[in-house]
Amino acid sequence: MKSLFTASVILVSMMLFANGVWAHASYTGYSGAPGRQACSISCHHTRDFAPTVAVTGFPQSYVPGQQYSIAVAHNGGTTIKQFNCSIRVGTGSTNAGTIVSSTGTSTYNTTGETNGVHFSAADQNSATFLWTAPASGTGPVRLYWAGLQGTYSTGADTQIVLISTEVTSGVDDNTALPNNMSLAQNYPNPFNAETIIKFNLAQPGYVELSICNLLGQEIYNWSSDFDKAGSVSVLWNGKNNSGFDMPSGVYFYQLRTSDGKLTRQMTLLR
Numbered sequence: 001m002k003s004l005f006t007a008s009v010i011l012v013s014m015m016l017f018a019n020g021v022w023a024h025a026s027y028t029g030y031s032g033a034p035g036r037q038a039c040s041i042s043c044h045h046t047r048d049f050a051p052t053v054a055v056t057g058f059p060q061s062y063v064p065g066q067q068y069s070i071a072v073a074h075n076g077g078t079t080i081k082q083f084n085c086s087i088r089v090g091t092g093s094t095n096a097g098t099i100v101s102s103t104g105t106s107t108y109n110t111t112g113e114t115n116g117v118h119f120s121a122a123d124q125n126s127a128t129f130l131w132t133a134p135a136s137g138t139g140p141v142r143l144y145w146a147g148l149q150g151t152y153s154t155g156a157d158t159q160i161v162l163i164s165t166e167v168t169s170g171v172d173d174n175t176a177l178p179n180n181m182s183l184a185q186n187y188p189n190p191f192n193a194e195t196i197i198k199f200n201l202a203q204p205g206y207v208e209l210s211i212c213n214l215l216g217q218e219i220y221n222w223s224s225d226f227d228k229a230g231s232v233s234v235l236w237n238g239k240n241n242s243g244f245d246m247p248s249g250v251y252f253y254q255l256r257t258s259d260g261k262l263t264r265q266m267t268l269l270r
Contacts, residue, residue: 028118029110031084032159033144035093051149051156052077055085056196057233058143061165062133067228069102071235073126073194074149080124081155083147084108086116087131089138096141097134105129126194126235133164140165183255183262186236190267197234199255199262204228208256211236219246238268245270 057070074080089096099117101107104127106120117129134141145160184198201207204227211220219240226232236253238246248270254263 027082028084028108028116029113030146031086031113031116031144032146032161033086033088033093033113033142034091035112051158053080053083053147053149053158053160055143055145055160055162056235057128058131058162059133059164061167062141063167063230064133064136064138065228066230067130067132067226068230069128069232069234070131070143071126071128071196071233072105072145072147073235073237076193078150078155080119081148081150081152082119082122083145084113084116084118085129085143085145086113087141087143089134089141091142096138098132100130100132102128102130126237128235136166138166181255181257181259181262183253183264185264186253186266190269191238192269194235194237195266197236197253198231199234200231201226201229201257202259205258207232209234209253210256211251211253213246213252214250219251 052075053072054075055070055072057068059068062068072080072083072085085099087096087099088094093112095115099107099115101117101120104120104124105117107129108116108118110116119127141164143160143162143164145158145162147158149156149158180200181202182200186195186197188195197209199207199209206223206225208221208223210218210222212218220236221241222234222236240246246268248268250265250267252263252265254261
C-alpha cells in the first residue's frame with residue numbers, strides 16, 4: 001500500500017527503457033536485476049514499435065514496513081506477453097522487502113532470483129502485486145521490470161528501473177499517514193481503456209470500491225482487507241465483474257470504509 005507523506009528527503013525516480021530484455025512466456029528470473037541477465041536480442045524481434053508499458057504505485061520514497069499496491073499495464077496498443085520483476089537493495093542482488101501476488105500475478109523462485117513476480121498467465125493487459133517495504137535502515141531500493149509487449153516476431157522489449165529512497169524523518173512513521181480518508185479523482189479522466197483510482201486510508205480495515213452506471217447499477221466491485229493505513233492505487237480496465245467492456249459514458253466510483261463513504265464520477269470514452 002502506498003503512503004503519502006511530507007518528509008525532508010530526496011525523492012528519486014528513474015525509468016529506463018532498453019532493447020533486448022525479454023524471453024519466452026514461461027521463463028522466470030529475467031528481470032534484468034543485478035546478477036540476472038535479460039534475454040538477448042536473438043530470442044525474438046526486439047523493437048517493432050514504441051512500447052507503452054507502465055509500472056505505477058511504486059513509491060518515490062518508501063516508509064519502512066509499509067505495504068504498496070503496484071500495477072503493471074500498457075497505455076494502449078497490444079497486450080503484454082509476459083514480464084519478470086524483482087526489487088533489490090541498492091545496486092546489489094539482495095531482495096528488498098517482500099513481494100506478494102495479487103490480481104493476475106504469481107510469484108516465482110529460481111536460481112539467482114527469489115521472490116520475483118510475473119503474470120500468472122501470458123498475454124494480459126494489466127495486473128497488480130503487493131510489495132511490503134523493507135525494514136528501517138535499508139536505504140535506497142530498485143525495482144527491476146523486464147517484459148515483452150506484443151508477439152515474439154513483432155513485439156517491443158522493455159526494461160524499466162525505478163528507484164525508491166527510504167523515509168528517514170526522525171519521527172514516528174504514523175505522523176506521515178493521512179489523518180482522514182480521501183478519494184482522489186481518477187487518472188486519466190476521461191479515459192479510453194484503463195484508469196487509476198487512488199485513495200487514502202486513515203486506519204487499517206476492510207475497504208470496498210464500487211463502480212456504478214448512471215442508473216445506479218453496480219457494474220464493478222473491488223474489495224480488500226488492509227492491515228495498515230496509507231495510500232492505495234486501484235487499476236480499472238473499463239470492464240464489469242463479468243469481464244465485458246463497458247460502453248462510453250459517465251460512471252460513479254464510491255469508496256466505503258469504516259470511516260464512511262466518498263463518491264466521485266469519471267468518464268469512459270471508447
